[in-house]
Amino acid sequence: MALLKNGVVTAPPGAAAGARALISADPFGSGTGAAADRGANRYGVCSIEDFPPGMNDLSFTHEDAGGFYNYVKQFAAPNFWYTDGGVLSWIYGEEYDDWQGTYGFDACVAEYHSGHGTMDGNGVFWMPMGGTWGGSAWASSADMRLGNEVARYLFFSTCLSLRIGDGNSPIRTWDAANLGLRMIFGFESTSVDSPNYGAYFFSKWNGNGHKFGKAWLDASWDIDHHQAPSVAACGATQAEAQDRLWNEGSFSTAAASKNWWWWTWYDAAKSIQAPRLELPGSAQTARFAPQRLSPSRLAELAGHYGVRLGGGVPAGAMGPHGLVLGEGQDGPRLSVDHRGVREITFADADGTGRDAPSADEAVRIAQDAVETFGLADRVDLVADKVRHQYHAGGTADDIADPRVRETHVVFTQLVDGHPVVTPGLGEVRVGIDGGGTVTTIVDATREVERLGEGAPAAPPPSGAATRDPSTVDEALDAPLQRLLRRLSAGGRVPAEVRTIPDSTAVGYALRGDDGTPVVRRTVEVDCGAGLAKRYVLEAPLR
Structure with a gap:
């Protein structure tokens, strides 16, 4: 062990190791195990920002999915990237999920979906689609049968896609749907509407010695400390499932047994110090x-x-x-x-x-x-x-x-x-x-x-009264109102906005080599149809 109990560090014996540059590695070409041949049927991507009436639209799911898509296309062209109205329930249902051997969520080894999601009281995961197909604008885990064709890795960049709490488990939600999957990536909690999950995942994967599970959890941490990302893996034995969860780092075409499941997650960070919320x-x-x-x-x-x-x-x-x-x-x-x-x-x-x-x-x-x-x-x-x-x-x-x-x-x-x-x-x-x-x-x-000193504040319009905010709520009112106006532009006004506990902070936001004083808070917004999404509010201080 490198760090001894008394804190003394010892260099290991043996041959010296040099430096290795971290380049954009091929997820099918690293690690060990049966790696897929290059070519088609490697990746499929879906993202929805424009939802049917009755639910609020999202802002960054295309950028989120694009981070995943743009990384993997360096090595193999994805089979598809469906967006908005092109994302329909046939993609996920057993009858058409490998349509023409090319299209659908069982046509590719690794599939990435970014959009809304929720889970009902029976542990069934639901995703609203970008439009109606066959009379339905939703897809659910109960209707999916994935892995009996090509799919091995599912990424659900949505809220509540891989729950553990409240009596839920990946087995409860995904066992019937799993016919050969190796790993599933998702969230125990609601997640932030962010453009960065897909790109950050591969950045973390390149830096951590190529471990998929750790990369997904750490990518989420760098977006917001108050959400709970989760990962599950399957195998014929407990040891195989655990080894896959902790160490798998190369996409494989081989089906996995679902005899055993193992999963891991980060909980939301908990404060152990009372925050200073007075404005400077x-x-x-x-x-x-x-x-x-x-x-x-x-x-x-x-x-x-x-x-x-x-x-x-x-x-x-x-x-x-x-x-x-x-x-x-x-x-x-x-x-x-x-x-x-x-x-x-x-x-x-x-x-x-x-x-x-x-x-x-x-x-x-x-x-x-x-x-x-x-x-x-x-x-x-x-x-x-x-x-x-x-x-x-x-x-x-x-x-x-x-x-x-x-x-x-x-x-x-x-x-x-x-x-x-x-x-x-x-x-x-x-x-x-x-x-x-x-x-x-x-x-x-x-x-x-x-x-x-910061940049000077703009002078108020002639004759207008102006007053600096005196509380964090006053400082955050303007970005909150902008968020609500944007969400309401689609025709639905959110019914509730909830502050995420421990998420309010007054401090410095890093921008390159500069630190700007800000107030920051994460909120969860009711999006209609039983859906919710988190948003980060940030207001500069002058």
């Missing part, structure tokens, strides 16, 4: 120091964490997605992504089923790690959130209770006393397994170079 009297902008990613700096980072390099880091080692150091060694692995975010992997999480440490104990262990590696030497950090990664599984007859696989303690960076509020940036995350061992550290902090 005089907001200052922040300028962050440029990222130092020279070969000498990367070699210094590797040595700091006990990563063995041997000959050092060559010039030009950074690829479009970053680079990885120490890969293939029995010791720490360091990856640096294209933004300069550092992720150090010391060990795989302990899978023996030991109980997770208490929240207080996890914070203590994480604080020791922060001190050991000097992560707060040049930035201000506060331990303010805890996130758990749960896992569970079983057979159609017997499902194990959920257990915590890892506890993640989040240290948020403070700038002038206020937190960075951009998800996935301006933070340190420390992962701790059931044995109390630090498994990973993610350092996404940036050193502050200077603080300064």
Whole structure:
């Protein structure tokens, strides 16, 4: 183990590992196992923004699906990308889901759908379509039979597509529909209307050693900390299903048995510090120091964490997605992504089923790690959130209770006393397994170079009264009204807007090398027909 109980890091013995540039890898050409031949029947994509009357439209599902589509088309042209009125229920039903051996959700190995979704009280997943076909404008998991032709991986970038809570499980929802699927990706909670899920998934996959499950969960974290992404995998045995869940990283055409299921999810981050929600009297902008990613700096980072390099880091080692150091060694692995975010992997999480440490104990262990590696030497950090990664599984007859696989303690960076509020940036995350061992550290902090006055506010129109907002609700009223006007433009006014707990923050949003003072909040909006969607509100402060 690389990180010892006392926090001392040791470099592994053996041959030195060099640096590997993180390039755009082919999801069918990495890892082990039966990889699909190149050609057709690899990918199918659907996205809906324009929904039938009675439900609110979405804004970013085409961009979301486009992130997935544009990545995979570098290697193989997808069979189809249906949008809006072209997304109809025949695509998902057994009779036509492999239409002409080319079209439908069982015609391709990996299928991606972005749109609305919900789950009823019987554990049935429902998706509204872009139009009516055969008298129906909906598709449901009860009507799907996928995997008896080509499908092996289903991505549902929708709300409530892969639930675990409230008596639900992936087996309850998807067992009848599954006739050969290997993995399903979705959400336990409602999700954010965001353009980034598809693109972020492959960015994370390229950086984490090609692990599909981890990539899906971490992509969601970088979009919003308050949703609950989930992943399920199947296999003939418990060991096979678990290995697929934790390690599968190459799309395969081979069907999987559904004798055993195993699934994992992140819960919504929980605050352990009361947030400061008073508005600053005089907001200052922040300028962050440029990222130092020279070969000498990367070699210094590797040595700091006990990563063995041997000959050092060559010039030009950074690829479009970053680079990885120490890969293939029995010791720490360091990856640096294209933004300069550092992720150090010391060990795989302990899978023996030991109980997770208490929240207080996890914070203590994480604080020791922060001190050991000097992560707060040049930035201000506060331990303010805890996130758990749960896992569970079983057979159609017997499902194990959920257990915590890892506890993640989040240290948020403070700038002038206020937190960075951009998800996935301006933070340190420390992962701790059931044995109390630090498994990973993610350092996404940036050193502050200077603080300064923001841009001057525009003068009010002649004769108009103006008043700066005095509360977060006043500051967020304008973006909320803009959201409601946009949603109402389709003819339906949302009946309810709910604030997501712990999501309101006053702090700095990162834009490149600049930090802008903002108020941020995630809300869930009633979208009609039993549907809901989350939206991020953000208002600049001057």
